[in-house]
Amino acid sequence: MAKAHLDAIDRKILRFLISNARMPFLEIARACGISGAAIHQRIRKLEEAKVILGSHMVVDPKMLGFDVCAHIRITMKDPQLLQKTVELLKEIPEIVECHFITGNGNILVKMYCVDNEHLMHTIFNGILRIQGVASTETSLSLQELFQRQIDINFVEESD
Numbered sequence: 001m002a003k004a005h006l007d008a009i010d011r012k013i014l015r016f017l018i019s020n021a022r023m024p025f026l027e028i029a030r031a032c033g034i035s036g037a038a039i040h041q042r043i044r045k046l047e048e049a050k051v052i053l054g055s056h057m058v059v060d061p062k063m064l065g066f067d068v069c070a071h072i073r074i075t076m077k078d079p080q081l082l083q084k085t086v087e088l089l090k091e092i093p094e095i096v097e098c099h100f101i102t103g104n105g106n107i108l109v110k111m112y113c114v115d116n117e118h119l120m121h122t123i124f125n126g127i128l129r130i131q132g133v134a135s136t137e138t139s140l141s142l143q144e145l146f147q148r149q150i151d152i153n154f155v156e157e158s159d
Contacts, residue, residue: 004049009034013042014051014152021055058147066112068119069141073105074133081132082106088130094122105137 006014009032016028029039046052061069076082082100089098089109097110109127113119119138127136 004046004051006051010042010046010051011152013039014046017043017052017055018149018152061112065114068113068115069144070111070113070119071139071141072109072111072123072127073101073137073139074107074109074127075104075135075137076106076132077134078132079106085130085132088132089127092122092126094118094126 012032013028016023016031025039025043026036029036032039043052074085076085085107086098089095089107092111094111094113095109096112097108099108100106101108111119111122113122123136123138127133
């Protein structure tokens with residue numbers, strides 16, 4: 001996949017949106033010294049180029065009663081079952097992230113559960129019942145220390 005070509009204004013726009021996705025476009029336009037229409041156009045182009053994949057609110061799972069965060073390494077029986085396995089993992093609402101990985105195992109998922117009983121039920125009656133899954137290894141997160149987006153300052157100017 002080709003990398004997007006970002007100029008200084010694109011990077012500045014992204015810095016504003018990463019720090020506050022709800023920042024009004026007109027405020028971004030003023031800070032960048034260009035028109036509101038130009039901001040809309042640039043953001044649309046960044047979305048079309050898949051630089052911006054969307055925006056969302058960040059909800060604290062603990063505030064909703066999800067006290068257990070687990071990272072589960074899944075080993076596949078047959079790599080040809082990967083796509084079907086991923087489709088079935090998407091149906092498990094507790095799973096919030098899924099990664100194809102190197103090293104031990106093939107897939108790493110992050111999930112939130114209400115308690116350990118809920119976690120055990122989701123593993124045994126959800127994940128391990130998927131035909132392509134051979135085994136799992138679970139690590140519990142004791143505390144999330146930080147979460148962030150990529151630092152746009154590390155993106156080199158391409159124009």
